[in-house]
Amino acid sequence: MKASAFVYPWDVNGDPEAPARIAALGVHQVTLASAYHSTRALTPRHPRHRIVTAEHAAVLYPADARWEGRTLRPHPAGDWAPGDAYGEAARALAGAGLEVHTWVVLAHNSRLGAEHPDTSVVNAYGDRYPWAPCIAQPATRAYLVDLAAEAAVRPGAAGTELESLGWYGLQHLHAHDKTGGVALGDAGQYLMSLCFCPVCREGYGARGQDADELAAAVRTALEPLWRGAPDDGGWAAVQKLLGEGPAAATRAWRDDTARTLQEAAVAAVRAAAPEGFQVLLHADPVTYHVGANPGVDPAHILSVADGVVVPCAGGPGLLTPFAEQRRRNAVIAANLTVVSGMGGSPGTLAADAARARERGATELRLYHAGLASDGDLEAVRKGLSAL
Template structure:
């Protein structure tokens, strides 16, 4: 079986740089995962002829915004940085096509601090009633509609063969930014998961439909979190330990149902395009990669994109386990931005042998020459025995 290799890229890597697309093609990849809607970020642009740092101050849509298509409360902002262009996605897409590269649209759905600050009632709300402004709650109908409009606008305006969906569910308590000062409290993974549980009105309603008393749940979450923070009493290894396995399963079922509903709804405007879902096979997880049960997820997904960052052993175990639990193809997402990038070619081969059907490398615009050389070497792994 031939393996598809691809690289992530930002529109600002390409727009205004006539050499960028050919430079990416020179990595040996056939596909580029190109940002169409993205959260705030500060990024280097080591290769661009006109700038070196891009400060993307807020989440933005990089495709052409058509005001008449946005009828709800949530409307994406255009970018105001980098090279002026009202259709940066379309411009970058044309450049990639000219270099013979297949481009898929990379769409971040529920991660937007600027929109969360404008509509705090539509954000994730923890058991203490505190809002996470960077995290729009997908159980909110207005957020669902906003996410679908993002997908629809990309599909109506651009001929892309695939959509990669990031942040298709809940973001939780962990969020890098604003000079984070939360690590010293030393919350366990379970404690952070408890603080990531959304109890906004929409989630309270959804949990109640599954037999949960939201007020009682909030009290128990606060007791478990405060036990860790104030008395050093571990909440447990999992939400099941802290809240009881039946309640934890009801939470996972609620989340899985909302995420699956959003993906099913996105399949209609996608119109046969591939849907690639950034995911992890752990329903307790919240974040840009949705935590779901891959074996039972009930939505038309063409591939799961698993983040294979960090320890190689864990990445390989994750891919092997996922490939054994689902027939949906697995895409391994590898980063060359960490130390040890020289091992990427060997890891890519191991992940392919472990069940990955495709690979994506993060990131074509951010890597140093040595790191991009690792991508070039990894992309030479062309097939695996079936």
């Protein structure tokens, strides 16, 4: 199975041994960040630093003239990835014989929410989520589509992986996160992720829902969960808490909004890319799920993109709905965490890959070559050699 490892530019730039070390793992490809959110990252082998603090969401290359005069625009990185950090790393990795694909994070941007609060998701209580742009707003959609095209199609890249191309919600490791006091399952997360910005309020209205009444219904539905009632999870629980009609209306609005954004972004990337450029989306097969792997309809997304990257940290089950589409030549990549300190199991990589293949995976994605310890990387090397 073809395998690709995720990498940040700061894992490579300034470390002349990094490209050969990554190639020696046995991967065929790297998925290299070109637009990324704020983070604090460990670099356990770098000769100059051990911790990189990316202070805000940024493009890791020089943005072009398309952004001149626009209110919503990407920001350059600071000293954690100066200049064309992506390009420098990409050239070094290609020099080691690795195929380079871009890794583009889209609707996850705390700086955008801080500078332009009106762009953020607003929950039923009126709280804004500054890390989560509302993907229904026309200006935000235009920004995301143009960012996808620019950040995906970098010189020498053979393809891209678009992350967070859909709804983001409550669940997010934001600064020192203190939101785990009440255990929200799928239903609670969905209700707390519903947006009530002016555009979304109009969207609900077009589907027969009064936005004020709907927001009140969401707050009422959540009240038992705040008091400690169990969240049964799943769509049936959302319907039970909110009512079948309102639940269906919210999902119809959100599904259509995400689907049309995904279509527009993929089309923009294809228009900017050379022939044969591969476009994948990080995705979950349950359409109402939110986050870095937003929910999609498997049949639809495989008719739009060349394939998907599917989270498999909890097992390979999410692969099946994509594999069942039996779409010829579609990439169904199983994303496996190989950093033991982050809950990964690099020692069981070969077995995990075999289970993923049984569920329809055609490729592997390994998270993350820069964050992993030496022991983790050795386990990856052994696991890939056993495949």
